[in-house]
């Protein structure tokens with residue numbers, strides 16, 4: 434779609450459209466070129482209008498908090514959509530049920546649940562993503578994941594058609610869900626169990642400490658690079674990487690974390706190509722030395 438056409442459309446749409454927007458600062462790796470079109474809808478109406486006008490005219494990628502994505506150095510040819518403030522509401526539906534917008538952070542939702550004496554969402558306090566990203570990735574830690582508490586998802590497809598899907602109609606896998614890629618999650622309903630906020634708070638603190646001891650914090654990373662190969666070995670992926678690759682392996686500023694071998698880090702100015710070379714090298718070495726084929730958990734955006 435021509436820039437001029439989009440510019441004309443932009444005049445009537447409830448949202449902000451930017452051209453050639455840098456996306457480097459919108460992801461935790463701090464890597465990436467520009468987005469041809471970057472769209473921040475101001476309302477659901479604006480989002481649907483854009484989708485209907487843009488339908489079949491180019492690629493779309495939905496960005497959450499960018500804590501699990503690796504962008505390319507080249508321009509993303511298409512639209513990157515990021516939900517903002519108007520998709521960030523949280524409300525209590527009954528004593529154990531919460532509805533949250535897709536742009537709410539998982540940390541904020543876990544705090545809300547705690548303040549309302551609802552247990553079961555504590556694990557989210559350890560994950561730096563949004564609700565939208567958490568649904569797509571079926572994120573989790575300490576043996577709890579989204580599938581354990583999700584009741585339903587409200588979404589719109591890339592053609593602008595809205596739907597609600599009950600969670601029991603969705604197949605959840607380890608760090609993925611079986612739903613088409615052309616969906617934008619708008620909000621989700623979660624069910625926990627009543628418990629005192631004091632107990633919840635203590636449990637959350639425990640999890641946060643455990644997590645900080647095991648994994649690096651305050652660095653430019655996308656979290657776990659590869660999924661644990663659960664059906665192939667009892668070993669964790671970081672153990673396989675440690676046994677197959679020297680920890681000092683690097684491609685430019687793309688390095689392996691000293692604290693956790695499955696966390697790859699942009700030391701300063703790593704290029705996307707360097708991070709991808711590191712990912713491919715580690716994958717090859719693990720395959721050669723252990724026979725195990727690793728799958729990336731990080732979403733590589735082409």
Ligand SMILES: Cc1cc2nc3c(=O)[nH]c(=O)nc-3n(C[C@H](O)[C@H](O)[C@H](O)COP(=O)(O)OP(=O)(O)OC[C@H]3O[C@@H](n4cnc5c(N)ncnc54)[C@H](O)[C@@H]3O)c2cc1C
Pocket residue numbers: 461494495496497498499500501502516535536559560561562563564565566567568569570571572573574616617618619649650654655656657732
């Ligand atoms: C330091 C660190 C620690 C981490 N620890 C954990 C952990 O313990 N457990 C864990 O599971 N993960 C962990 N992660 C990975 C990451 O935080 C999670 O996968 C998170 O849920 C991703 O959310 P996000 O909003 O950042 O998604 P993004 O990275 O922005 O996107 C991830 C995927 O979700 C899709 N997506 C995002 N929003 C929407 C939406 N509204 N509608 C449709 N699709 C959408 C994107 O298109 C993409 O495919 C960690 C990452 C970091 C950097």
